[in-house]
Amino acid sequence: MATACDLERGMFILVSGEIYKILRKEVVAVGTHSHSKTKLITQNIMGGGEKVFTYSHQDKVEVPDIEHRVGQVISKSEKSVTVMDTKSYETLDVDASPEIIHKVKEDSLIFFFTCKGASTATRVDRE
Numbered sequence: 001m002a003t004a005c006d007l008e009r010g011m012f013i014l015v016s017g018e019i020y021k022i023l024r025k026e027v028v029a030v031g032t033h034s035h036s037k038t039k040l041i042t043q044n045i046m047g048g049g050e051k052v053f054t055y056s057h058q059d060k061v062e063v064p065d066i067e068h069r070v071g072q073v074i075s076k077s078e079k080s081v082t083v084m085d086t087k088s089y090e091t092l093d094v095d096a097s098p099e100i101i102h103k104v105k106e107d108s109l110i111f112f113f114t115c116k117g118a119s120t121a122t123r124v125d126r127e
Helices: 098-103
Strands: 012-015 018-029 036-044 050-056 066-076 080-085 091-095 109-115 118-126
Touching: 018 050, 066 091, 080 109, 098 118
Parallel strands: 091 118
Antiparallel strands: 012 018, 018 036, 036 050, 066 080, 066 109, 080 091, 109 118
16 A cells, blocks of 8 residues: 555556556645645546546555566457467466457457456557
8 A cells, every 4th residue: 555645657556446547646735724635637447538536645545566468369258368478478368348359369469467366458459
């Protein structure tokens, strides 16, 4: 866990089971006689629009341990793709959105991340 004031642009936070990437960080004065707050402008890593979170500077925010990887698609099913990591040659099943599964073909390269033992595809590099 990190405090809200320790977070930086490009870091990831975990809120209600969803992972968000910090796009911008601002310090906001809420009222004339109150303390300032940290405002985080984020985007869900699975896509979507921006979402804003406002914290006191000392509030604890969960920072997940995320590993970004690149893999070559071996096969695909309705909800996941089987990929081979291009660095470690490890084969694993990666969850993917229907949009990514529709785009991807065998031998495509995809970017995915691993967090808490689960892997999720984020985008297709080469179709």
